[in-house]
Amino acid sequence: MTAMTVRGSRRRTPGAVRRGVRRNLTAYGFLCGALICFAFFSWYPMVREFLLSFQKTNFVGPPEWVGLDNFRTVAEDSAFGPAWANTAMFTLLALIVGYAVPFVTAIVLNELRHAKAYLRFVVYLPVMLPPAVAVLLFKWFYDPGPGLFNQVLDLVHLPGLSWLDSTDTALISLVIVSTWMNLGTGTLIYLAALQSIPSDLYEAAELDGAGLFRRVWHVTIPQTKLILLVMLLLQIVATMQVFIEPYLLTGGGPENATVTVAYLMYQYAFSFGNFGGGGALGLMLMIVLMIFSAVYLRVSRDN
Amino acid sequence: MSNSTGQSSGTGVRPSRSARPVPPPASGPGKAQGAVVRRFRGPGRKAGENTGREFRGLVSPHTLNTTRGRVIYWAVLVTVVVSFTVIFVFPLYWMVTGALKSPEDLAQMPPSLFPESLNFDVYKEAWDQLDLGLFLRNTVVYAAGAWLFTLAVDVSAAYALSKLRPVLGKAVLGLMLSTLMIPPMVILLPAYLTVKDLPIFGWNLLNTPWAIWLPAAANGFFIFLLKRFFDSIPRELLEAAEMDGATPARILWSIVLPVSRPILGVVSILSVMNVWKDFVWPLLVQPDTDKMPISVGISSLSAQMPQNVLMAALVIASIPAIVIFLFFQRSIMAGLTAGSLKG
Numbered sequence: 130m131t132a133m134t135v136r137g138s139r140r141r142t143p144g145a146v147r148r149g150v151r152r153n154l155t156a157y158g159f160l161c162g163a164l165i166c167f168a169f170f171s172w173y174p175m176v177r178e179f180l181l182s183f184q185k186t187n188f189v190g191p192p193e194w195v196g197l198d199n200f201r202t203v204a205e206d207s208a209f210g211p212a213w214a215n216t217a218m219f220t221l222l223a224l225i226v227g228y229a230v231p232f233v234t235a236i237v238l239n240e241l242r243h244a245k246a247y248l249r250f251v252v253y254l255p256v257m258l259p260p261a262v263a264v265l266l267f268k269w270f271y272d273p274g275p276g277l278f279n280q281v282l283d284l285v286h287l288p289g290l291s292w293l294d295s296t297d298t299a300l301i302s303l304v305i306v307s308t309w310m311n312l313g314t315g316t317l318i319y320l321a322a323l324q325s326i327p328s329d330l331y332e333a334a335e336l337d338g339a340g341l342f343r344r345v346w347h348v349t350i351p352q353t354k355l356i357l358l359v360m361l362l363l364q365i366v367a368t369m370q371v372f373i374e375p376y377l378l379t380g381g382g383p384e385n386a387t388v389t390v391a392y393l394m395y396q397y398a399f400s401f402g403n404f405g406g407g408g409a410l411g412l413m414l415m416i417v418l419m420i421f422s423a424v425y426l427r428v429s430r431d432n
Numbered sequence: 433m434s435n436s437t438g439q440s441s442g443t444g445v446r447p448s449r450s451a452r453p454v455p456p457p458a459s460g461p462g463k464a465q466g467a468v469v470r471r472f473r474g475p476g477r478k479a480g481e482n483t484g485r486e487f488r489g490l491v492s493p494h495t496l497n498t499t500r501g502r503v504i505y506w507a508v509l510v511t512v513v514v515s516f517t518v519i520f521v522f523p524l525y526w527m528v529t530g531a532l533k534s535p536e537d538l539a540q541m542p543p544s545l546f547p548e549s550l551n552f553d554v555y556k557e558a559w560d561q562l563d564l565g566l567f568l569r570n571t572v573v574y575a576a577g578a579w580l581f582t583l584a585v586d587v588s589a590a591y592a593l594s595k596l597r598p599v600l601g602k603a604v605l606g607l608m609l610s611t612l613m614i615p616p617m618v619i620l621l622p623a624y625l626t627v628k629d630l631p632i633f634g635w636n637l638l639n640t641p642w643a644i645w646l647p648a649a650a651n652g653f654f655i656f657l658l659k660r661f662f663d664s665i666p667r668e669l670l671e672a673a674e675m676d677g678a679t680p681a682r683i684l685w686s687i688v689l690p691v692s693r694p695i696l697g698v699v700s701i702l703s704v705m706n707v708w709k710d711f712v713w714p715l716l717v718q719p720d721t722d723k724m725p726i727s728v729g730i731s732s733l734s735a736q737m738p739q740n741v742l743m744a745a746l747v748i749a750s751i752p753a754i755v756i757f758l759f760f761q762r763s764i765m766a767g768l769t770a771g772s773l774k775g
Contacts, residue, residue: 155680156598163589163608163655166581170623170647171611173631177622237512239489240505244513250761251520257757257764261711261727262746265734266527269743275538277526309519314768321769328488335492344490370617373711377731391617398621399716407621415618422613 178415181408199409203397211385212393212410215300216369219389222304223368228361230308231315236349238316239323249320253313263310264377268293271302271378293379296386303374303387311367315360322356323349355428362425366418390414524750531555531744538739558744561737566722567729568752574714574725575707577641578648582703583696585649590658591684595670605659611652617712623647624716643717648707654699661695662688698767701760708753 157164182199184192203209238248255263270277271292279289292302326349334344350357372391375381381388381396390410398407495501530538531554532547558564592598593605627637627647637643665688673683689696707725714725724732726749734742757764 152596153598156592156596156601159588159592159596159680159684160598160604162585163649164604166585166646166650167608167611167652169626169630170650171614171619171652172607174619174622174626175611175614177625178619181622181625236490237508240491241509241512243509248512248516249765250757251516253765254520254524254754254757257705257753258750259709259711259727259753261731262749265731265742266523266746269530269739270523270526277523309523317765317768323489331488331490332492341490349490366615370615372617391620394617394621395712398624404621404625411618411621415614418615418618419613422615426613 178408178411181404182412185405195405199405202403203406203409208381208385208388208393212388212390215387216371216389218300219304219371220365220368222301223307224364226304227308227311227315228364231312232319232357234316235319235323236345238320249317252316255310256313258310260310260373261377264306264374267306267309268378294383296383299379299383299386303371303378306378307368307371307374315364318356318360319353322353326352358428359425362421362428365421369414369418527743528747531740531747533740535738535740554740555744555748558741558748561741562730562733562745564726564745564748567724567726570723571708571725573641574644575704577645578707579700579703581645581649582651582654583700586651586654586658586699588684590655590662591688593655594659594662595688596680605655608652608655611650620712620716627717638717639720639723644707644714647713648703651703654703657695657699661692665691697763701763702767704756705764
């Protein structure tokens with residue numbers, strides 16, 4: 130109490146003003162490194178993204194304003210529709226497998242009393258690999274000739290698939306790699322959330338005669354509702370940016386079956402030299418992802 | 433309460449240096465700092481709090497003790513262990529042994545489960561043919577520099593925002609955290625153009641380590657993690673040092689940093705892993721083959737080499753990541769949950 134009043138009255142004396150100024154200068158001295166890094170590599174690119182998509186740049190003369198021309202160009206591209214459809218489909222398929230499986234896995238792992246460290250280590254191992262390594266490894270597995278997957282199918286007397294070479298299986302092949310290398314993250318996060326559920330809730334549910342599945346439904350899921358929702362949104366945002374899988378595995382083919390928005394954006398910029406078109410695609414992707422991000426922000430703020 | 437830090441107030445700032453706590457990682461502050469610190473536990477502590485009491489999950493211990501419960505439990509356990517091993521470890525086994533097989537052996541149907549002979553020459557061949565030593569050195573340089581920059585820049589920024597609280601500090605923090613809402617992929621092109629021709633200075637940072645180091649430091653998530661930790665350090669601790677005449681830099685170095693080891697460990701691991709795993713950004717900003725980090729280097733040369741050499745290269749590229757994981761598993765998992773549960 131006294132400290133408060135002393136500090137309050139001191140603030141008006143010249144000495145305090147000088148101290149305040151000095152404190153602010155020191156603080157901005159500490160902040161300047163971060164301010165420079167953020168200004169150049171985060172804030173400015175954010176603004177530039179908007180400019181880029183309304184400009185035509187050839188990197189020689191000054192950029193020229195072209196209104197919505199870039200958007201028109203990309204929208205008329207024959208790969209534009211497939212890119213959005215594939216991105217949506219990829220996200221959906223990755224959610225069906227990659228969202229429920231880690232949760233169920235975490236529930237099972239949480240019940241086990243043995244081999245816990247091993248299982249946790251193993252499930253996170255693929256996450257630790259550089260993604261390029263995992264993707265190139267699976268590229269070999271998908272090889273229609275001597276690839277592991279067709280060898281396994283052959284072993285159980287099933288016909289081999291052409292995996293990445295067929296329009297039917299190419300996208301799902303990308304989903305399989307992506308899920309394999311990201312499954313561990315979700316599993317371990319759910320596992321941590323499950324461990325914070327108080328035991329009494331399960332005991333009470335059991336006394337009330339709730340069976341195993343009703344306990345999951347009425348205790349586990351409500352108790353982890355928030356984290357489930359947050360992970361859903363994070364996963365949508367992460368998977369919609371899919372790039373490395375089509376880049377390394379298929380190059381968008383066959384017949385645009387695996388071209389994604391991020392990959393098309395890359396192609397526009399670095400294959401066609403059209404940064405304006407790439408910027409327009411980036412801006413569209415940003416708007417879609419921002420909707421999910423805004424929901425995420427809302428959810429995490431409300432709780 | 434002031435007594436607790438009184439050791440230092442009598443003789444100025446110097447002794448506080450000798451009384452500096454040297455806690456082992458993740459164990460919280462040491463005892464030397466007295467009651468204030470001893471009561472203070474970093475936010476990292478909370479996750480482990482309930483490990484002490486008897487844990488039960490969905491299934492009650494009673495059910496597990498019945499014969500039927502035991503049979504089901506062991507059946508589930510064996511199924512889980514076997515399927516996890518097949519799904520997550522077998523592909524890696526296939527990678528390691530694939531490298532040891534001859535091209536003929538690789539093409540044969542059905543495949544052999546074990547390589548015919550243990551011929552490690554292919555690893556040497558991959559190392560020489562692909563110049564993996566150079567790629568690895570590049571990766572280490574990028575990761576180490578990014579780590580240093582991240583720590584220096586983000587720690588001092590978070591300290592300023594948390595403890596010095598300048599005018600407009602909240603707005604600055606808000607702007608930094610707002611970058612978390614922007615998915616990295618959508619600003620890829622403008623970020624690339626920025627690095628190619630840095631505004632104001634006009635420098636071209638392509639093919640220089642700066643193109644990796646500086647953007648790595650602009651990380652809103654690290655600022656958030658660090659600031660949240662610094663916020664939980666009791667004010668009394670810093671005020672005592674301030675009254676002794678310690679400068680803010682001194683307080684940061686001698687008091688805040690030693691107490692913050694757990695969070696510094698988490699941020700360090702995450703920043704190194706970010707750079708190590710990143711693919712798209714180095715692909716764009718390190719176009720020269722002799723500047724590429726290992727994952728970009730291998731993938732850019734992957735089309736031209738025999739399958740077993742490629743596998744050997746992939747094995748070599750994964751070893752550092754797996755070694756890091758073995759050593760820092762605890763920090764890595766702490767970072768994982770710190771990010772998602774409260775982010």
